[in-house]
Amino acid sequence: MSVTELTCQEIVELVTEYLEGTLSPLDHERFERHIAMCDGCSTYLDQFRDTIRLTGRLGEDDLPAQARSEFLAAFREWRDGD
Amino acid sequence: MLENWVRDRFPGRTTAGGAIASKHLGRPTEEETGLLEGLRAGDEAAFERLVDLYGALMLRVARIYVGLGVAEEVVQETWLKAFRALGAFEGRSSLKTWLFRILTNTAKDRRAREARSAPFSSLDDGLYERSAAADRFLDPERPGWWSDPPRPWDVPHDSLLAGEARERLIAAIEQLPQAQRTVITLRDIAGWSASETCHALEISESNQRVLLHRARSKVRRALEDYLDEEREG
Numbered sequence: 171m172s173v174t175e176l177t178c179q180e181i182v183e184l185v186t187e188y189l190e191g192t193l194s195p196l197d198h199e200r201f202e203r204h205i206a207m208c209d210g211c212s213t214y215l216d217q218f219r220d221t222i223r224l225t226g227r228l229g230e231d232d233l234p235a236q237a238r239s240e241f242l243a244a245f246r247e248w249r250d251g252d
Numbered sequence: 253m254l255e256n257w258v259r260d261r262f263p264g265r266t267t268a269g270g271a272i273a274s275k276h277l278g279r280p281t282e283e284e285t286g287l288l289e290g291l292r293a294g295d296e297a298a299f300e301r302l303v304d305l306y307g308a309l310m311l312r313v314a315r316i317y318v319g320l321g322v323a324e325e326v327v328q329e330t331w332l333k334a335f336r337a338l339g340a341f342e343g344r345s346s347l348k349t350w351l352f353r354i355l356t357n358t359a360k361d362r363r364a365r366e367a368r369s370a371p372f373s374s375l376d377d378g379l380y381e382r383s384a385a386a387d388r389f390l391d392p393e394r395p396g397w398w399s400d401p402p403r404p405w406d407v408p409h410d411s412l413l414a415g416e417a418r419e420r421l422i423a424a425i426e427q428l429p430q431a432q433r434t435v436i437t438l439r440d441i442a443g444w445s446a447s448e449t450c451h452a453l454e455i456s457e458s459n460q461r462v463l464l465h466r467a468r469s470k471v472r473r474a475l476e477d478y479l480d481e482e483r484e485g
Contacts, residue, residue, distance in 0.1 A: 177396030182383040186465035210401030217402060221472040222440055227413055229441040233307040237324050241303050244328055248335040249294040
């Protein structure tokens with residue numbers, strides 16, 4: 171293991187930066203080199219992506235009708251009051 | 253010690269006073285400009301559109317800071333502040349991030365008042381946590397490499413999102429520190445961009461990334477724990 175290679179423990183800290191595209195070109199290359207040869211980290215990256223995708227499917231709730239009508243009432247009050 | 257560990261590996265990453273992301277994202281979209289005109293003219297349809305766009309998310313975010321009943325009041329208070337400030341809104345940010353900035357500040361104030369405890373100070377909480385437990389990298393032959401690697405999830409997404417896995421996912425998000433929970437809610441649930449999130453929460457790009465990473469790491473871990481239990485159970 172050469173000094174410049176990233177360890178698994180470092181990889182798990184960098185996954186979001188990797189996915190956001192904010193790693194330096196050198197770190198990006200190191201990251202991908204590591205992933206290509208490490209099953210554990212490659213699995214970890216897959217799981218991270220799965221996690222993001224699954225979290226993205228939680229956002230489907232609706233605004234309760236009562237809250238909605240209270241908000242509208244506030245709007246009217248403001249509009250008619252000023 | 254952990255701080256040093258992070259600092260060594262991530263030079264330049266600090267929690268203190270990171271500049272607010274100021275890369276220009278900010279002006280109202282075309283639709284928002286129309287909505288603003290409508291609101292200023294007292295057009296109810298414009299307000300309804302705004303409620304359709306952001307009402308549910310506002311309530312969700314308010315709930316991160318205060319209880320369910322109070323969350324609605326916080327959103328209500330946010331609207332009132334926004335109405336009053338409409339005249340002064342100069343269009344230096346999108347209407348959306350402006351609104352959520354008012355919302356999160358209102359929610360934090362409310363929480364501080366309700367709890368009579370220390371005011372919300374945790375926008376940099378969790379910056380120095382690790383992403384995976386250190387005891388998973390204990391191979392004496394190769395320090396820093398997996399000694400207990402994750403096992404692939406051979407489960408289709410649809411079944412992962414049914415039943416208990418979904419509940420675990422929701423519970424894991426609810427247990428996050430507020431700042432992490434807010435960031436993951438805006439980024440991964442609502443699908444906001446990094447810069448929108450930074451603007452709304454008034455945090456730097458790097459803090460945003462760290463909070464998001466900590467949040468995702470914990471949520472991944474919760475799913476892993478669940479799936480491992482299932483496998484063994």
